[in-house]
Amino acid sequence: MTLHPQAQTFVALLRELQPPRWEDLGVAKARRGFSALVDSFGAGPTMASVEDRIVEEQNCDGEVLRVPVRIYRPDGVSELAPVVMFFHGGGWVLGDVESHDTTCRRLAEASQAAVVSVEYRRSPELPFPGPVHDCLVATKAVAKHGFSWGLDASRLAVMGDSAGGNLAAAVTLSAKDDPDVEVKYVVLVYPVVTPAFDSGSYREFETGFGLTKRTMQWFWGNYLGHGGEGLLGVDGVNDAEPLADLMKADFSGFPPTHVLVAGYDVLRDEGLALADKIEACGGHVTRENASDMLHGFVHFAGQFETGVTAMQSLGKRIANQLG
Numbered sequence: 001m002t003l004h005p006q007a008q009t010f011v012a013l014l015r016e017l018q019p020p021r022w023e024d025l026g027v028a029k030a031r032r033g034f035s036a037l038v039d040s041f042g043a044g045p046t047m048a049s050v051e052d053r054i055v056e057e058q059n060c061d062g063e064v065l066r067v068p069v070r071i072y073r074p075d076g077v078s079e080l081a082p083v084v085m086f087f088h089g090g091g092w093v094l095g096d097v098e099s100h101d102t103t104c105r106r107l108a109e110a111s112q113a114a115v116v117s118v119e120y121r122r123s124p125e126l127p128f129p130g131p132v133h134d135c136l137v138a139t140k141a142v143a144k145h146g147f148s149w150g151l152d153a154s155r156l157a158v159m160g161d162s163a164g165g166n167l168a169a170a171v172t173l174s175a176k177d178d179p180d181v182e183v184k185y186v187v188l189v190y191p192v193v194t195p196a197f198d199s200g201s202y203r204e205f206e207t208g209f210g211l212t213k214r215t216m217q218w219f220w221g222n223y224l225g226h227g228g229e230g231l232l233g234v235d236g237v238n239d240a241e242p243l244a245d246l247m248k249a250d251f252s253g254f255p256p257t258h259v260l261v262a263g264y265d266v267l268r269d270e271g272l273a274l275a276d277k278i279e280a281c282g283g284h285v286t287r288e289n290a291s292d293m294l295h296g297f298v299h300f301a302g303q304f305e306t307g308v309t310a311m312q313s314l315g316k317r318i319a320n321q322l323g
Contacts, residue, residue, distance in 0.1 A: 001263060001292045002292060007264065007294045010303060010304075021214065023218035027124065035096070040300045045105050046075070046105075047073060050072055050073075052068065052070050054067070055141035055142070055145075057137040057141045065133065069097075069138050070104070070119070072108040074112060074114075076112065077112055079150050081112075081113055081151055082156070082157070082318075083151045083152065083156045084108075084113045084115045085156065085158045085168075086117045086159050086164070087135050087158070087160035087171070088118075089164040089189075090122075090163060090164075091215070091218075091222070091223070092166075092223040093124070093218075093223075097119045103299050106315075107311060109315070110312045110313075110315020114150075123223045124225070127224060128243075135170075136175065139171055142156070143181040155184060157322060158172055162192055162295070163192045164189075165191025168191075169191065169274070173243060185318060188259045189298055190268070191246075192219075193246045193247060194245045196247075201268040202266045209266075211267070224244065246277075252281045256321065257278055257283060259272070259275040260290065260298075260310065263291035264294050293307075
């Protein structure tokens with residue numbers, strides 16, 4: 001399918017302005033630049049309440065971790081609301097609860113669920129598995145104590161976009177045998193899956209369509225502790241563990257899952273490959289390809305109307321699954 005007219009305008013602007021890439025700016029400047037794109041995220045709906053909390057729980061090593069979360073409760077939800085744990089994208093390096101505030105507001109309104117957005121610590125300061133542990137700690141805290149906050153953790157979904165999709169899958173895998181956590185539904189939005197960089201979509205959209213192969217190598221290098229200079233994958237080495245490289249993971253017993261990909265995205269093919277893998281392991285998977293869209297179109301919904309309608313659709317899916 002031909003690139004959507006709004007996406008064509010975006011690509012043309014990138015080619016005209018040729019802004020510096022995130023990896024060329026370095027971590028600190030890249031984070032400031034990403035946060036400054038607030039107009040591209042659009043305006044979110046008003047919520048019944050938005051609350052910042054600090055949750056704490058022991059991780060698998062017995063260390064007590066304290067993780068900030070932001071809880072969005074939409075208008076019209078009963079006292080015990082179903083819950084969506086949300087993990088933001090940004091290559092594990094960029095983004096935070098502020099950058100994804102509009103996304104979470106739209107998600108809460110569309111799903112009629114409380115959304116718990118997790119402020120996990122980012123890489124390179126905290127490489128893998130640190131962000132997974134933070135997100136798991138937040139999820140376990142909500143599952144164990146959410147009732148006292150007006151949250152019905154027996155109806156719990158997890159969702160993430162891009163690197164957040166990777167974290168959502170990793171948290172669900174980590175919680176499969178945890179008696180305190182039962183994930184009912186998983187939504188993965190153009191998820192980061194594997195540091196292979198050799199799929200057809202990586203070759204087709206390597207440059208010129210927003211997210212590039214080189215940027216993804218930088219993100220993975222920071223996440224796996226190789227550093228921003230070590231562009232992971234250029235030497236053909238992939239030493240990532242299964243909770244990072246999801247193509248190595250065992251998805252038996254995985255909850256029902258929806259995978260949304262963008263047609264003009266380096267991550268398209270690995271997202272679809274992940275859906276195939278979950279299905280091959282016995283899981284129920286639905287797939288959706290926004291074939292005329294770029295990576296990030298849901299988060300950057302201030303520029304892409306399709307991002308708004310996509311969130312409405314995803315919210316309805318979650319509402320149907322969580323009841």
